[in-house]
Amino acid sequence: MITSVKNEKVKEWRKLKQKKERDQKGQFLIEGFHLIEEAHNSEWEIVEVIYEEDKVDIGELAQYEHFGVSDNVMTAITDTKTPQGIVAVVEKKMMTSHVEKRALLIDRVQDPGNVGTMIRTADAAGFDTVMLGRGTVDLYNEKVIRSTQGSLFHLNIVEVDLAEEMEHLKAEGITVWSTGLEQATGYHELAVPEKVAIIVGNEGSGVAKELMAKADQNVLIPIYGQAESLNVSIAAAILMYHVGGKRA
Structure with missing residues (x-):
């Protein structure tokens, strides 16, 4: 011993x-x-x-x-x-940034509990890939790992330059939705593409403007009460389940 x-x-x-x-x-x-x-x-x-x-x-x-x-x-x-x-x-296992049908892109989210919860939810909602952009908490942080509850081992998860990957996704025919308020449409008003990637952003500042500008569509989640905003992991969960349950 x-x-x-x-x-x-x-x-x-x-x-x-x-x-x-x-x-x-x-x-x-x-x-x-x-x-x-x-x-x-x-x-x-x-x-x-x-x-x-x-x-x-x-x-x-x-x-x-x-x-x-x-x-x-x-x-x-x-x-x-x-x-x-x-x-x-x-x-560690080497992963690729190849997306089959559904991907979650995470931009500069720094709370490990949020990142772990989003990975767990992506797994539950039937997503195949999660991409962690620069400035996002380390995937192998102890709190991230605990929050994934094992989903870390079920998905293709990569750490990437999101701006570059968004270009690759669009070239492969994958529609990119970005959360944000500017020129945005309510998610429930949009037809769900056959292949889609959703990008969510930093807890305080949201998705970076340069990334939002690269997206095919900005989407918003209506707020009916007086809350100023939704927690990023909750917003991601709503959108992932909306598109994850509507597979072509």
Whole structure:
């Protein structure tokens, strides 16, 4: 059992809490049986499993390289207040920006809970691709991963230059809808294209103007009460379910 936070393996695991280290090593941490099972069932490469040896039975996960640790070590490598007693190191998977029919484009959204929730909703609504633009929180941030509830492992998710990708999407016959108020039409008034990408933007400033200008259509969600705006993940959910349920 590893009991010291000064152990070299523990130092390696703790470094993966930093984006720079995740980018360099091409690996990230996930916590809890649910996420680890989702990674396993989705055929992502699990590098190693770390577990509290005196509290957790890892069962079939013993097929992976595994390390028993004490509770103080588990606390040091996890981000939650009440660790579940099991963590895995997972290899990043190379994805492509190819879109089959439905894509969500995320522009500079910085709240990890919002990004994770949108990925989870995209999965539920039948989307195949999520694109994270520059300035958006890191996909492998611990809070993003937790908020996806495993949907991270089900979708094609890429980090891209959205301006470039929007040009590629349009060249491939995919209609791009942007949320925004300028010259916008209510989403329920529009026919749903056979192939569509929806772009949503930063919590405070919305979609960047240069990206909005590249869109085929600006769409809005009517507000009937006195709220000034909708949370970005709620707005994305409304639009994704509107188009996701109307497949050609």
